Amino acid sequence: MADTDPPRYVVSGADLSLSNQGQLELLHEMxxxxxxxxxxxxxxxxxPCIRDEDVVTVAPMDQEDPRVxxxxxxxxxxxxxxxxxxxxxxxxxxxxxxxxxCLEADGVVTRDAMLGRVTRVERNGREVRFGxxxxxxxxxxxxxxGLLLGLRSVQRTPRRLAAAVLRRLQDQRLYRTLGRRWRLRVEIFEAGEPDLQSVRRWLDTEDSGPEASRPGDLAVKDWVAKHRSKVVGSVQLVFFSNVHLEWQGYWLFSLNVRRRYRGLGIGEALTARVAEEARAQGAxxxxxxxxxxxxPAVRLCRKCGYTQTVVEALEPIFQAEKASHGRRRIVMRRRLDGGT
Structure with missing residues (x-):
C-alpha cells in the first residue's frame, strides 16, 4: 500500500486492534x-479469496520462512x-x-514483522478456499x-451487467410483489456496537464518536435488519428534545438497504420498527x-403513510443545496396518533 492509502484489510477492532496494545501483545504471545x-x-x-467479515485462523510461522x-x-x-x-x-x-x-504492494516486509500465516477461512459458518x-x-x-487485477476486471463485467439488470427489476411492481411473497427471512434488532461497525464499513463512513460526545438534547437509537447474521439494512430514530428548535421532535434518519435486497420489504419493516418505537415514546x-x-425512496415513504410537509427553518439549507448541486431535499411527515 502507498503511504497515502490507509490499510484496507485490518483486523476488526472488536477483537484485535493496534489501538489496543494489550490486544496486539496477546497475538504476539499466542x-x-x-x-x-x-x-x-x-x-x-x-x-474474493477473503472477504469482509470472514473469520480467519492465524497460525504461528514456527521456524519456517513464508512461502510465495x-x-x-x-x-x-x-x-x-x-x-x-x-x-x-x-x-x-x-x-x-x-x-x-490492491493496485500496489505493501513494500518489503521483514521476517520479524510477520506474525503468522492464515490457515483457514470461514464464511457464514463454512470453510472456504482462499488460495x-x-x-x-x-x-x-x-x-x-499485473494480470490478476485485469482478470478481476473482466470477471466483474458480467456482475456489473447483472447489477444493472437487477436495479431495473427492483423498480418493477411485479418484482416487489414476488419478493414479498418469497418472504426472505430477515430479522430486525436494536444495533450493538459490532452491528454499527458493520454498517459503517458497508456505507464507508467514519465513526461518529462515542455516545457521550453527542449533544445532550439529541437521542439516537439504531436498528439493523439481518439475513443469516449479515447486516442487510439499517435505520436510526433521532429525537431532538430542545423545544426551541423548529425541528424538535422525532426523526427517521439513515434508512439504508443493501442493493441486492431492495424491493423485498426490508425498508418497510425498518420504517415500521422506528414508527413503533417513536409511538412507544409518546411521539x-x-x-x-x-x-x-x-x-423509489419517495414511493416507499408514501406507501408507509408519509406526506410531504415543510419545516421553514430547513428551507434555506435545502435551497442552497439545490443551487449548489442541483438536488433538493424535502421533509415528509407521518402522523402516529391517527390525525392528518
Missing amino acids: MRRGLPLRMPVRGSSMA GQVVAFITPSLGRLALHRVISRSAEGWVVRGDG EGRMGASIAWLSRT TELLLVVSEGNE
Whole structure:
C-alpha cells in the first residue's frame, strides 16, 4: 500500500486492534506459544479469496520462512498496522506482500514483522478456499505480473451487467410483489456496537464518536435488519428534545438497504420498527428527509403513510443545496396518533 492509502484489510477492532496494545501483545504471545488465533477481519483488499467479515485462523510461522503464495498476518511497513495479505515474491531484504485486490504492494516486509500465516477461512459458518499451495503460488504470479487485477476486471463485467439488470427489476411492481411473497427471512434488532461497525464499513463512513460526545438534547437509537447474521439494512430514530428548535421532535434518519435486497420489504419493516418505537415514546408524528428526485425512496415513504410537509427553518439549507448541486431535499411527515 502507498503511504497515502490507509490499510484496507485490518483486523476488526472488536477483537484485535493496534489501538489496543494489550490486544496486539496477546497475538504476539499466542504466536510465541505456538497457539492459533481465530478472528474476524474486515476490508476488501483480499477479495474474493477473503472477504469482509470472514473469520480467519492465524497460525504461528514456527521456524519456517513464508512461502510465495501464502497469506500472512504482518505489520505494514508504512503505517505500522496489522494486515492480512499474500506473499508475492522474495527479495534480498525480505518478502514483497500485496493484497489480491490492491493496485500496489505493501513494500518489503521483514521476517520479524510477520506474525503468522492464515490457515483457514470461514464464511457464514463454512470453510472456504482462499488460495493455498499451488493455487496460492499461481495467484501470487498473476499479482506480480499485473494480470490478476485485469482478470478481476473482466470477471466483474458480467456482475456489473447483472447489477444493472437487477436495479431495473427492483423498480418493477411485479418484482416487489414476488419478493414479498418469497418472504426472505430477515430479522430486525436494536444495533450493538459490532452491528454499527458493520454498517459503517458497508456505507464507508467514519465513526461518529462515542455516545457521550453527542449533544445532550439529541437521542439516537439504531436498528439493523439481518439475513443469516449479515447486516442487510439499517435505520436510526433521532429525537431532538430542545423545544426551541423548529425541528424538535422525532426523526427517521439513515434508512439504508443493501442493493441486492431492495424491493423485498426490508425498508418497510425498518420504517415500521422506528414508527413503533417513536409511538412507544409518546411521539405523535415522525419526520424524515429524502431527496426529491429519489423516486423509489419517495414511493416507499408514501406507501408507509408519509406526506410531504415543510419545516421553514430547513428551507434555506435545502435551497442552497439545490443551487449548489442541483438536488433538493424535502421533509415528509407521518402522523402516529391517527390525525392528518
